[in-house]
Amino acid sequence: KAGNNIQVCPNLEAIAERLEGLVEVLVQLTYYLAISAVKQLQADAARVKGQNGWISYDDMLSQVAAALHSDHGPGLIKALRAKYKIAFVDEFQDTDHVQWTIFRRLFLQSQRHGVNNRLFLIGDPKQAIYGFRGADIFSYQRAVQTAQQSYTLFHNWRSDPLLIQAVNVLFSSVSRPFIFDNISFEH
Numbered sequence: 001k002a003g004n005n006i007q008v009c010p011n012l013e014a015i016a017e018r019l020e021g022l023v024e025v026l027v028q029l030t031y032y033l034a035i036s037a038v039k040q041l042q043a044d045a046a047r048v049k050g051q052n053g054w055i056s057y058d059d060m061l062s063q064v065a066a067a068l069h070s071d072h073g074p075g076l077i078k079a080l081r082a083k084y085k086i087a088f089v090d091e092f093q094d095t096d097h098v099q100w101t102i103f104r105r106l107f108l109q110s111q112r113h114g115v116n117n118r119l120f121l122i123g124d125p126k127q128a129i130y131g132f133r134g135a136d137i138f139s140y141q142r143a144v145q146t147a148q149q150s151y152t153l154f155h156n157w158r159s160d161p162l163l164i165q166a167v168n169v170l171f172s173s174v175s176r177p178f179i180f181d182n183i184s185f186e187h
Contacts, residue, residue, distance in 0.1 A: 058098075058134070061102070065098050065102050065105075068102065068105050077106060081107075081115050084117070085117055089103060089122065090122045092140060092143065093123035093140045094130040095135060096134045100139040100143055104146070125137055152186065154186060172185070
């Protein structure tokens with residue numbers, strides 16, 4: 001209790017250092033085991049899905065993205081561009097990186113090849129609510145930076161005017177109402 005007592009335990013400091021090192025190794029092993037378990041669960045889930053012919057929504061997206069970049073990608077892209085000249089993606093603020101990659105590859109990169117496909121993205125970053133399922137506001141922001149043109153609707157036709165007025169009063173009194181500076185508050 002009085003600190004190091006060399007007379008009673010001359011190796012106390014060395015033992016304490018070794019114990020601290022052991023604790024560090026145990027923490028690292030815990031992380032390793034957790035990562036290893038997650039990787040094993042992912043492998044097991046992929047195996048079971050493959051055996052049963054199951055496919056998830058995320059699998060569909062990743063398989064389309066992979067197909068667009070595969071050896072068969074150019075033919076698939078050409079066929080999809082021929083079939084879909086225009087795409088409208090509503091609620092774009094709730095898309096993810098994989099979805100944005102697919103749309104960008106099919107529609108924006110088509111313009112470099114002399115194809116005149118069009119992509120219209122409709123969204124409001126203040127309404128992004130699907131982060132829990134992988135939606136990525138940063139993909140939305142990259143898309144906005146990529147857009148040739150953008151338009152903002154300044155009239156809200158969906159909400160009660162008194163509610164809009166109350167929200168405007170509440171948010172206009174805050175100097176920075178949103179986490180990201182490039183998401184503006186218009187009233």
